[in-house]
Amino acid sequence: MSLAFKQETFRDDYTFRNSPEAIRRFPFPFPEDQYMYSVNIEPHTAGPKGAVTEFTLDVDEHYVAECRDKAITLEQDPGRCASLPHMMDAEWDFLEFTMESLARDYPEQFSLSKNGKAWTWINRPLGIEQSFVFGDAATLPMGPFEYMGRQVQGDFVLLDQREDTLFADAGIVTSQADWSLAFNVGMSWNEWHGPVPQVTKLGVMDRALKFLMSLQQANPVRRLNWTMTINPRLDTSPENYPLWGGDRNKVNEQNAGELAHLRVELQTLFRMPRSNAIVFSIRCYLISMQEMATYPRWAKRFHRVLRDLHPDLVEYKGITKYQQAVVAWLSRFDDGADIGTGTQPE
Amino acid sequence: MSQLQVKVASIQDVSAGVRHFTLVDAHGGELPAFSGGSHIVVTMPAPGRTYRNAYSLLSSPEDRAHYEIAVHRQPQSRGGSIYMHEEVKVGSVLDISYPVNLFALSRVAKHHLLIAGGIGITPFMAQIHDLERLGGDYSLHYGFRSREHAAFADALKGRVSQRAVCYDESLGQRMDFDALLRAQPLGTHVYACGPQGMVEALVSTARALGWPEHHIHSEQFLAPPVGEPFTLKLSKSELEITVQGDMSMLEALEAAGVDAPSLCRGGACGRCELEVLGTDGELQHHDHYLSDADKASGRKIMPCVSRAKCGYLELNL
Numbered sequence: 001m002s003l004a005f006k007q008e009t010f011r012d013d014y015t016f017r018n019s020p021e022a023i024r025r026f027p028f029p030f031p032e033d034q035y036m037y038s039v040n041i042e043p044h045t046a047g048p049k050g051a052v053t054e055f056t057l058d059v060d061e062h063y064v065a066e067c068r069d070k071a072i073t074l075e076q077d078p079g080r081c082a083s084l085p086h087m088m089d090a091e092w093d094f095l096e097f098t099m100e101s102l103a104r105d106y107p108e109q110f111s112l113s114k115n116g117k118a119w120t121w122i123n124r125p126l127g128i129e130q131s132f133v134f135g136d137a138a139t140l141p142m143g144p145f146e147y148m149g150r151q152v153q154g155d156f157v158l159l160d161q162r163e164d165t166l167f168a169d170a171g172i173v174t175s176q177a178d179w180s181l182a183f184n185v186g187m188s189w190n191e192w193h194g195p196v197p198q199v200t201k202l203g204v205m206d207r208a209l210k211f212l213m214s215l216q217q218a219n220p221v222r223r224l225n226w227t228m229t230i231n232p233r234l235d236t237s238p239e240n241y242p243l244w245g246g247d248r249n250k251v252n253e254q255n256a257g258e259l260a261h262l263r264v265e266l267q268t269l270f271r272m273p274r275s276n277a278i279v280f281s282i283r284c285y286l287i288s289m290q291e292m293a294t295y296p297r298w299a300k301r302f303h304r305v306l307r308d309l310h311p312d313l314v315e316y317k318g319i320t321k322y323q324q325a326v327v328a329w330l331s332r333f334d335d336g337a338d339i340g341t342g343t344q345p346e
Numbered sequence: 347m348s349q350l351q352v353k354v355a356s357i358q359d360v361s362a363g364v365r366h367f368t369l370v371d372a373h374g375g376e377l378p379a380f381s382g383g384s385h386i387v388v389t390m391p392a393p394g395r396t397y398r399n400a401y402s403l404l405s406s407p408e409d410r411a412h413y414e415i416a417v418h419r420q421p422q423s424r425g426g427s428i429y430m431h432e433e434v435k436v437g438s439v440l441d442i443s444y445p446v447n448l449f450a451l452s453r454v455a456k457h458h459l460l461i462a463g464g465i466g467i468t469p470f471m472a473q474i475h476d477l478e479r480l481g482g483d484y485s486l487h488y489g490f491r492s493r494e495h496a497a498f499a500d501a502l503k504g505r506v507s508q509r510a511v512c513y514d515e516s517l518g519q520r521m522d523f524d525a526l527l528r529a530q531p532l533g534t535h536v537y538a539c540g541p542q543g544m545v546e547a548l549v550s551t552a553r554a555l556g557w558p559e560h561h562i563h564s565e566q567f568l569a570p571p572v573g574e575p576f577t578l579k580l581s582k583s584e585l586e587i588t589v590q591g592d593m594s595m596l597e598a599l600e601a602a603g604v605d606a607p608s609l610c611r612g613g614a615c616g617r618c619e620l621e622v623l624g625t626d627g628e629l630q631h632h633d634h635y636l637s638d639a640d641k642a643s644g645r646k647i648m649p650c651v652s653r654a655k656c657g658y659l660e661l662n663l
Contacts, residue, residue, distance in 0.1 A: 086453035
């Protein structure tokens with residue numbers, strides 16, 4: 001597979017754009033006109049060729065630019081990567097998991113050679129070659145989790161399983177939808193899901209926890225989640241709210257197509273072998289309303305979802321200020337025709 | 347669920363009734379790493395029915411070339427352990443699950459107190475590899491009926507004699523749980539694996555002494571008890587299935603081709619929980635998963651080890 005990596009930015013001048021191929025493979029999350037929060041977990045099995053789920057970890061045209069943006073965020077705020085001391089086995093599990101996945105699925109871009117515990121890792125897109133001893137953190141330029149967390153798109157949280165729950169005891173989080181790693185690190189499952197509306201009374205989180213506690217090696221699962229972001233910005237953290245929060249007041253019916261983006265998270269969960277930890281991967285895909293509207297079926301669908309969204313979810317997702325402007329912009333594509341079920345673009 | 351295929355590389359009788367199996371990848375590759383305390387579920391295709399039993403991995407979690415398990419021939423076996431003892435030979439190929447850990451060491455414990463009875467030593471054999479590698483502070487107390495039942499006493503002596511204490515019941519040596527638990531420093535986690543009576547005594551002593559619930563860990567894989575036959579009525583799939591006296595509900599569902607989830611198959615993990623809609627008799631709960639309130643409600647059942655004394659049992663499946 002050949003990948004042409006784009007030069008683009010996710011801040012300041014915001015030159016991020018999706019190619020027509022990237023639009024076509026966008027993980028559009030709405031199979032129906034109505035959206036309600038659900039756990040919607042399914043096995044993370046290999047999707048069709050070209051889909052974002054084709055491989056264990058998806059590498060796309062934005063890879064190099066996203067890794068660069070992540071490095072900028074970490075330089076400005078090293079606290080975006082944190083790991084409690086008992087997570088060292090999980091850190092090495094994570095390093096092995098990401099290196100083996102990338103080298104297996106993208107052999108033109110990445111390679112891993114092992115001679116006992118002496119390993120050599122080559123990352124061609126980022127120009128990295130590193131020899132090190134597996135299990136000896138002193139042979140890497142930084143901790144194993146941060147080292148590979150910087151070389152994979154998306155955010156990662158390592159969950160330690162104990163006391164009948166899961167603790168978020170390590171994370172590298174630079175493209176989050178308005179939540180804080182510094183605030184959440186060390187929290188248990190019920191603590192970090194406390195704010196989600198409309199779910200505790202349904203027992204949804206208890207069932208999801210029970211399911212994840214019995215997650216097995218080699219049987220990963222995934223789900224899609226979504227929100228919206230103004231401008232193609234990855235770092236919409238609470239810490240940097242002054243840098244992006246105000247943009248939500250700038251959206252109107254004329255510029256919504258360009259400014260407003262659907263932000264879809266492909267969330268995947270993998271059981272690690274040595275540590276028994278779970279890797280929680282949150283991969284963010286952005287698409288502007290203009291790009292989405294190149295497929296009118298998607299524009300119709302999203303118009304209906306956004307127009308009829310439950311007020312609690314509008315508030316929780318932080319889209320109150322510009323919901324009406326985006327609905328108005330999208331309404332031109334919606335003739336009210338029945339488009340059936342399914343997430344396909346056409 | 348993804349499965350692994352392994353080949354039996356060697357078999358050894360290590361003590362009275364305990365057979366030790368060394369397994370290698372059937373395709374010559376590496377086996378997955380695991381964490382100490384993990385078990386695998388071995389599928390045994392006996393004529394006419396399939397047994398699936400959980401066995402703790404006792405080899406080093408870092409050894410990707412071999413897995414080792416020890417199988418105690420159960421006197422009242424329904425067939426699983428007898429199959430392992432009589433049918434499985436060097437060269438036999440077996441399907442096993444990926445390792446699953448329901449008995450993990452707490453990574454935030456200050457001290458680990460490991461209590462093993464008989465064949466219950468097996469998960470600790472792997473855990474002490476992890477503890478030695480991580481420099482964890484621990485002590486191991488291993489009780490057995492007599493020297494000929496002490497499957498791994500010699501192996502322990504060589505490896506970790508400083509930290510292991512053996513108790514030979516035939517010489518009148520017994521663990522004093524109360525004294526042992528009282529002597530532990532704050533922040534200690536206790537782990538028990540062995541016969542039901544021993545595990546229950548340890549757990550209740552720890553609770554009585556005020557140990558935090560999350561500092562008390564135990565693992566027992568139960569074999570499904572034998573009972574009387576009854577009929578399962580499945581409301582969603584509109585099927586009626588007979589559960590024979592020597593079969594578990596889960597095995598009967600699987601034999602009928604019903605897609606029922608399961609994981610440990612020993613009443614510990616909770617994965618196979620089913621909703622009960624009705625019965626003309628009474629439920630016989632045997633699992634360690636459901637709370638007393640859940641069991642009393644009559645609305646939930648773990649089909650891997652529990653059954654019913656009834657004519658029919660209706661499930662929401």
